[in-house]
Amino acid sequence: MKILVVDDERDIQALFEQRFRKEIRNGEMEFEFAFSGEEALVYLNNPEHEAVLILSDINMPGMSGLELLRQIKHKFEAPPPPAPVVMMVTAYGDSENYNQAISLGADDFLTKPIDFNLLKEKLKNKA
Amino acid sequence: MLIELILVVFFVRYLRKNLDMAQSMPRWDGILKIILLISVIMIGLEFSVAPLRPYISWAAHLMMLYLIYVLYSQREFHTARPIMLAFAPYIIIAVATDVAKLTPEDYTSSFRSMLKSASTFSVIWMVAMWIITNRQRKALEKEKQKTREQHEQNQVTSSLKAQLEVQVAERTAELTRQKEELEQALSELKATQAQLIQAEKMASLGELTAGIAHEIQNPLNFVNNFSEVSVELTEELREEIAKLPINADQKANLNELSDDLIQNQQKINTHGKRADAIVKGMLQHSRSSSGLKEPTDLNGLADEYLRLTYHGLRAKDKSFNASMKTDFDPTIGQISVVPQEIGRVLLNLLTNAFYAVAEKKKLSPDNYEPTVWVVTRKMDKKVEIRIRDNGNGIPAAVKEKIFQPFFTTKPSGEGTGLGLSLSYDIITKGHGGSIRAETAEGSFTEFIIILPI
Structure with a gap:
């Protein structure tokens, strides 16, 4: 399962790679990283990409996570191919952000600090 | 001497009327009334009993002289003195004429004719003086009227003034009351303002803390997760150390070091979670009232x-x-x-x-x-x-x-x-x-x- 992580914090890569080291080692999961909404779109526009799940931050410079979510859900609206699963991860867990994300079609909504045990559960269920 | 008696009657009436004697000096008024009565009786006698005429004349002189005396001796009559000036010459001449009659005719004949012509002049004088005095009196009365009017006006003015003063006092009291009310309101406003400033401070602090709280969650995410994963990594390291072909001493050393590392990572994680709890507490401030009343x-x-x-x-x-x-x-x-x-x-x-x-x-x-x-x-x-x-x-x-x-x-x-x-x-x-x-x-x-x- 290939997962695209979108976050403007570069340390997120090290964190995910260490947190999911076992899953990566045994080939259960594969991670790709994009450090802005725009970068994520470039990656997703490549027809070769295999990401089935996207984890995106909301507050990012440039394109926000919500805008990215809107574009992804809009672009891949009609199946096939099926719209990828998008989970939002944010420090701003207020109801406004939550409602907006859900109305834009987010499949899940997590708050920072990330509870990786919870995240692992969710990823396994979505897969 | 009918003229003189008429003069007395006239004069007494004049005094009684002009000086308002019945009110201001009733004693003199009584005396004058008696004189008036005597004069009227004597006028009657003058017409009816001819032989009495010379005595009546003298009685008239005496009454007239008495009146002159009273006018000049009593202060109360001083306002009527000028009228006396009109009568005086005629009376003096009348007295002198009667005195002259007592003496033998030839001895005083030239004096008598002189008195006769003087009598005519004194009548003219009397009329002239009468007119002048009357005129003066009228002018004086006008003046008096004026003064009275002025006095009345003054009274009206002073009563108005008193009224005004009462109004001013009322208005002042009203203004003082209003001023006190305003001061009260002002101090209440000041207290409210202080409360508002305090509330505003709290509100901005609340917003600030909310912003800070969110931003702190990002680094905390790393602190908590890296420390947690580091504990796991160090535990894996220990497993790897166990597999190493090194002696027990070296293994013990390495294990001790990794134990310390684990402990440190755990402490970082504990304190990170503490910070997370504080931040979550702060965020409850800014949480829009999600609960329903x-x-x-x-x-x-x-x-x-x-x-x-x-x-x-x-x-x-x-x-x-x-x-x-x-x-x-x-x-x-x-x-x-x-x-x-x-x-x-x-x-x-x-x-x-x-x-x-x-x-x-x-x-x-x-x-x-x-x-x-x-x-x-x-x-x-x-x-x-x-x-x-x-x-x-x-x-x-x-x-x-x-x-x-x-x-x-x-x-x-x-x-x-x-x-x-x-x-x-x-x-x-x-x-x-x-x-x-x-x-x-x-x-x-x-x-x-x-x-x-």
Whole structure:
């Protein structure tokens, strides 16, 4: 399962790679990283990409996570191919952000600090 | 001498009328009346009894002279003196004529003819003087009238003035009252302004803390997760060390080092989680009122939270003890509030109250009885909840700060300093009420919550 992580914090890569080291080692999961909404779109526009799940931050410079979510859900609206699963991860867990994300079609909504045990559960269920 | 008698009658009438003698000097008026009567009788005699004529003439002279004497000797008559000037020459000449009649005719013949012509002049004089005097009198009267009018006007003016003064006094009193009211209003406004500034400060601090809280969550995410994953990594490292072909001493050393690393990572994680708890507390400030208001039994809620707090504290510290006293107003009924939020406020205030009495108990003699009171009252369009403890009170120096975020008097790690600040927000912003503290150092603290109905 290939997962695209979108976050403007570069340390997120090290964190995910260490947190999911076992899953990566045994080939259960594969991670790709994009450090802005725009970068994520470039990656997703490549027809070769295999990401089935996207984890995106909301507050990012440039394109926000919500805008990215809107574009992804809009672009891949009609199946096939099926719209990828998008989970939002944010420090701003207020109801406004939550409602907006859900109305834009987010499949899940997590708050920072990330509870990786919870995240692992969710990823396994979505897969 | 008919003329002279008529003059007397005329003169007496003139005096009595012009000087208003019946009013101002009744004694003289009586005398003049008698003179008037005598004159009238003598006029009658003059016509009827001819032989008496010379005596009547003399009597007329005497009366006239008496009148002249009275006019000049009595102060009361001085205003009538000028008229005397008109009569005097004629009377003198009349007297002189009668005196001359007493003497032999030839001896005084030239003097008599002189008197005759003088008599004519004196009549002219009399008429002229009469006219002049009358005119003067009229002018004087006019003057007097004027003076009287002026006097009347003055009286009107002074009464107006008095009226005005009364009005001015009334207006002054009114103005003074208004001024006092305005001063009162001003001081109230100033107090309100101070409250507003305080509220504004709290609001901006609240927004600031919310912003900071969110931003801190990003680095905290890394701190907590990296430290946690580092514990795992170090544990894996230990497993790898066990597989190494090295001697026991070296293994022991490496294990010790990795144990220390694990411990350190765990400490970082513990403190990171502590910071996370603080941040979560801060975020409850900015959390828009997600809870819904519902009719709530405030008495029941207060009682529930009193017991909850007490038993919560007892669970942590077996030695803790305090008596709880409640006085609930049964007429309160159902009040529309967010029960979870009011519960949180009660929890914060009660925790503080129990903490205060427990602290005082530690330092006080045995007869100190730690007590916490909860009182509810229904008032006009509002309800009041009072939470009181007989702890050590709040020092005046910090009383102003107690509702500010992060202000705490508890030792480091025991309180976040957000309890009262959060309670303040819930009561004022969330419920449109007010919360304030009354305290006396060393004896009590009482928090008074007022909620509008």
